[in-house]
Amino acid sequence: MAATRSASLHALLNHILTVALLVAIAVVANLILSRHLDARVDLTDDGSNTLSAGTIHTIQRLPDRARVRAFFTKELPPEAVPALEPALDIVAQIERASGGKVAVDYLDPSKADIALEAKKLGITPIEAQVRRKDRSESATIYFGVEIRCADRPPKVIPFVDIRNAEYELARALKAVGEEKPTLVAFLSREPAEPPQIPGVQMPPAEGRLFQGLRELLKDRYLVRDLGETKFGEPIPAEVGVLVLPRPEKLDEREVFEIDQFVMRGGRLLILADAHLYDGQFMHTAVDMGLEALLGKWGVKIPTDTVVVDQSHQRIPVPKRNPRGGMTQLFLGYLPFLRVSRQTGGFSDKSPITKNLQELSLLWASPLEILADKPAGLEIEPLIQSSRAAWRTKEVENLVPDEQLERRVAEKFTSPNPAQEKLAVALVGKFPSLFAGKTPPAVTAVSTTSRPALDDSKREVLALSQETRVIVLGDSDLARNEVVMGRDRMSATFLGNVVDWLALDQDLISIRSRAQARPIRDLDGEALQSLGIEEKGSDVIDIQELIKRQQEREQKSREAKDLADAKRTRIKAANIAGPVVLLLAAGLLRLGLRRRARRLAAEASSKGM
C-alpha cells in the first residue's frame, strides 16, 4: 500500500517537473527567438511596413558610415506606444537594412545629462496628457534624432513625424550624405527675410507668404531667395529648381531671364494666380507677365475666370443670430475646390500625385493646353477638378453669402460642366520665347539699385535641353497657413513637386506611401440618391444649377438622415446577421436531431 502511494507520489512529482520543464523550455526558447529570429512578412499590398526601395537606395549611396543618435523616451506612456511603434520599427529597419552602414544609438533623455544634450541639439520633447489609473498626468516624450555622416554638417529632427517617419529619416540621411544638395531658389517680390536669432523659432515675417514652403524644403535642399534686386539678372547657374510663387507684373527682361534659365536646363515651378483675394474676399486682378512665355510652351491661364466646383470645401462664415449676437455657420464655398481621387482629381501616371487622396485649392485659375503646343513637349495634367466644375467670370465678388451661387452661375462661360485642369507638368525640350531676338533691355523696375548689365556678349539660347516645368493654377495652397497647418496634403504635394523637379524620385516614392484608405462617401451617395449629382457630366443650364443648389441645401439634412440610416442598417446587419444565421443553424440541427430520434424510435418499435 505504502509502496503504491510512494509510486503515485513519485509519478506526480515527475509530471509536475515535466510540466515545469516544458514551461521553462518555452520561456527560454521564446527569449532566444525574440532576440535572434528576425524574419517577418509584410502583408500589405503596397509594402507600407517595409522600407521602400528609395530609402534603401539612399542608405546604399551614403558616402560613409552614418551615426544616428535617437533621443527616444524609453518608458513611453502606454497610450503613446501604438502611435510611436511604427516609427520605432522604421528606425530599427533602417539599421538592419544598412548592413552596418547606419549605426543607431538609443539615448533615453529621462536621464538629466542626455536631456541636456538633446536640448543643446534643439531636440525638444512634447508633453502628452496620459491616464494613470485614477488620474490624468503629463508625460514628457522625446522622439528626436541627430544624424551625422563623415565630417558633413549633422541633421537634426527635433521630433520625428510619426505619420511619415520613413520619409523624414530618409530625407535627413540623404541630406547628410549629399556633397552638394540641389539649390532651390525663390524669385518673388516678398520682403526679405529678417535676421534670424539662433535657436529661436520665429513666426514668418509679415508679407513672407511662402516662408512655410521654404522651411519645408530647407530640410532637404539648399533654399535661397534671389530677392527683388535679382529680377532681370541672369538666374545663377547653381540654381537647380526655380520657384515663382505668385508671379506678378514680370517685365520682358525678367521673363527673358526665366526663359533662359529653362533653356539652360533649369527646372521651374510656377504657382500662378490670375486673381488674388484677401481675407475679406476683396479682389485684385493680377498681371503675371508670363502669358506669352507659357503660351510659347503650350499652356494658357485665362485671366478672366476662376473655377467653381460642385466638389468643394466648407468655410466658417459669421452670421448674425436673429435672437442677438453672432453665430458661425459652415457653408459650402464653391471656389474652395475639393480635389479628390474619388472625383478623378489626380493623375495616376505621375509619381507626384499617384498616391494623393485629397487636396484643397482656393480661387484657382483654370489651365488650358493649347492645340499648337511645341512638338518636343509632353504636357500632362496633374490635378483636375471634378467633372461638375465651371469657369465663372464672376471674379470680383466671391463673398460667401446666400447669393454667391446665383452670381457665379449667371457668369458661367459655358452652361456645360467640365473637368478643369488645375496643374500641369511639362517635360521635354522647351522652345525659347526669345529665339532669334536680342535680350530685352533692363527696365527701370528691374534695375533697382544695381549696376547696368552688359548684354553685348550674351547668347540667347533657342531650345532647352530635356527639362521640367510645373504650372499650378493656384498659389494659395503654398501659403504659410496651409503648408504649416494641420492638413499635410498640401505639404506632401508640394514636396513631391519639388522632388520631381529636382529629379529625386526616391523621396517621392517614400513620401506618398501609407496614406489611410478612405471608405465610400455615404453622405455623398445619399445626396445623389436624392437626385443631386456630385459629379455628373450631363448638360445643366444656369437656372437648373441654381435650382439644384437650393435643392441641395434643403435636402442636405434629409441626405444626412438617409446616410445615418444606411450606417445604422449596415451596423445592424453585421450585429444581427450572424445571430440569425446561428439561430437558423440551431433550429435546423434541432429538427434533424428530432427527426433522427423519431426514426430511431420507429425503427426500434418495428423491430420489437
Next chain:
Amino acid sequence: MSRAALAIAGREFRAYWDSPIAYVFLAIFSGVTASVFFDGGLGFPGFFARQIADLRPLFVALPMLFLVLVPLITMRLWAEERRTGTEELLLTFPIRVRDAVVGKFLAAWALLSTALALTLLITFTVAWLASIPGSSLDLGPVLGGYVAALLMGGAYLAIGLFVSAITQHQIIAAVVSVFVLLLLFYIGDPEFLAALPEWLRAPCEAISTLPRFKGVSRGVLDLRDVAYYLSMMVVFLSANGVVVDSRRWR
C-alpha cells in the same frame, strides 16, 4: 494525425452543437465584436467615425474578446469528463492520451474558427465600403490578421484545455483559465513592465501574449510571433497530456 484524434475531434465538435450553449456563446461573441468594431471601444473610435478602410479595430479587439470566449469553449472539455466519470471510460479505450488531447483541441479550434468565420461579414462589409475608384481594402493585413487570430486562439485554447484537465469543476476551469490568460496578457503591458525589476522584464515580455498582435494589425506577420503561438500550443498540449496520463496510472 491519427484517425482516433480526428474521431474524437468530430465527436467533441458535434457535442458543442447539441446544446444551445455554443449558439449563445457564438451569438454573443459575434454581436459584441461587431458592436465594438462599428461603435468603437478599446482605444478605437467606431468604424464610421474613423472613415478608414481597414480592420485594425477588429484585430486589436480579438485578443481581449478571446480572453472570455476561449475559457467558455474549453472549460467543459476535461472537467466535465472528470465530473461525470467518462474520463476513465475514455482512457480505457485503446487510444493514446495524445490522440484524446489533440482531438479535443481540434474540436475547440474548429469552434473558434466558426466564431472567427462569423466576423467575415464585417470583412465583406468593409471591403464593399472600401471599393471606390482608386482605393480598395488591403487584403494582406486582413488575411494575416485572421491567420494570427487562429494561431493566438490555438495558444489560448491549449492553455484553457490544460486548466480544464487539472480540475473537475467547469466554473473553476473557466475562472482559472481567464486568470491565466489575463496574466499572460498583462505581463506584457508597458505600465506593468515598467513596475518590474529590469531583469524580469525581458522574460515577461517574451511570454506575454500582448505584444504579439500589434504588428499583425498593421499587416506585419512576425515569425517570432508564429513561433511563440506554436510553442505555447505544443507546451500546454504536452502538459495536458502529462496531466491526463498521470491519472491513467494512478
